Amino acid sequence: MRTFFEHFGKIFLMIKGGFTKPENMRVYWLEFMEQCNDIGIRSLPIVIIISLFIGMVMTVQFSYQLVSPFVPKSIIGTLVRDSAILEFSPTVTCIVLAGVVGSKIASELGNMRVSEQIDALEIMGINTKSYLIIPKILAGMIVVPCLITLAIAISIAGGYLAGLFSNILTKQQFMLGLTNNFVPYNLFFAMVKSFTFSLIITIIPSYYGYYVEGGALEIGRASTTAVVISCILILCADYGLTILLL
Numbered sequence: 001m002r003t004f005f006e007h008f009g010k011i012f013l014m015i016k017g018g019f020t021k022p023e024n025m026r027v028y029w030l031e032f033m034e035q036c037n038d039i040g041i042r043s044l045p046i047v048i049i050i051s052l053f054i055g056m057v058m059t060v061q062f063s064y065q066l067v068s069p070f071v072p073k074s075i076i077g078t079l080v081r082d083s084a085i086l087e088f089s090p091t092v093t094c095i096v097l098a099g100v101v102g103s104k105i106a107s108e109l110g111n112m113r114v115s116e117q118i119d120a121l122e123i124m125g126i127n128t129k130s131y132l133i134i135p136k137i138l139a140g141m142i143v144v145p146c147l148i149t150l151a152i153a154i155s156i157a158g159g160y161l162a163g164l165f166s167n168i169l170t171k172q173q174f175m176l177g178l179t180n181n182f183v184p185y186n187l188f189f190a191m192v193k194s195f196t197f198s199l200i201i202t203i204i205p206s207y208y209g210y211y212v213e214g215g216a217l218e219i220g221r222a223s224t225t226a227v228v229i230s231c232i233l234i235l236c237a238d239y240g241l242t243i244l245l246l
Contacts, residue, residue: 011207015137018129032135039101039136039202040143044150046100047093051151054088055080055158063168073169077177080159085186086246089151091238094197097144098230102205105136106226109209110219118210133210137202144198145191152190189245196237204230 062076109132112118121128156178163169208226212218 035139055155074177
């Protein structure tokens with residue numbers, strides 16, 4: 001318990017320290033745009049591939065489960081839509097991003113700490129927390145919800161393609177299920193989850209990378225620990241948000 005509060009306190013002080021000394025905003029803007037490119041654009045291929053196959057697998061599995069002649073096939077479109085919006089696209093995508101983006105952030109900051117680049121920046125009077133960490137957090141808060149929105153659309157499109165080319169259901173049946181009983185609140189719930197997960201994906205790896213001690217071996221351990229803790233926190237937050245908001 002003491003260790004938990006110790007980590008929580010250091011994370012709070014780290015984030016607080018990033019906002020205590022505003023400096024050259026133009027330099028921060030360039031760093032922010034670079035992080036948006038790293039977190040968002042470079043993660044697009046893996047997000048697209050995972051989302052496409054998640055949608056295709058959902059359609060095939062739902063058709064396998066729904067064997068009763070009294071259940072209309074259009075319900076498959078409804079299940080694919082709601083599953084993609086409520087759970088699969090936000091959670092699975094962010095767990096993958098925790099591995100891709102989180103390990104990169106932790107190893108990058110850890111390497112800078114071990115090679116004393118962070119110490120050199122602080123000697124020059126630069127607030128390293130605001131320069132190295134805050135742009136990553138802000139970029140994640142903006143880019144990750146955009147990736148989740150794209151993942152939802154691609155998952156639904158993948159489900160449609162799987163249903164069409166596998167002769168599971170027709171275009172009209174899928175579209176009927178897709179538009180049947182749509183609840184806009186589900187999209188709001190997905191965005192809340194993606195916003196929360198984006199904070200976990202960026203803050204936890206930044207913390208473990210920024211405070212790493214030792215050499216190259218410790219960088220690898222910090223990166224692995226950051227990914228594991230981020231995935232666990234994403235699942236815990238997923239459960240908590242589901243209880244609170246649904």
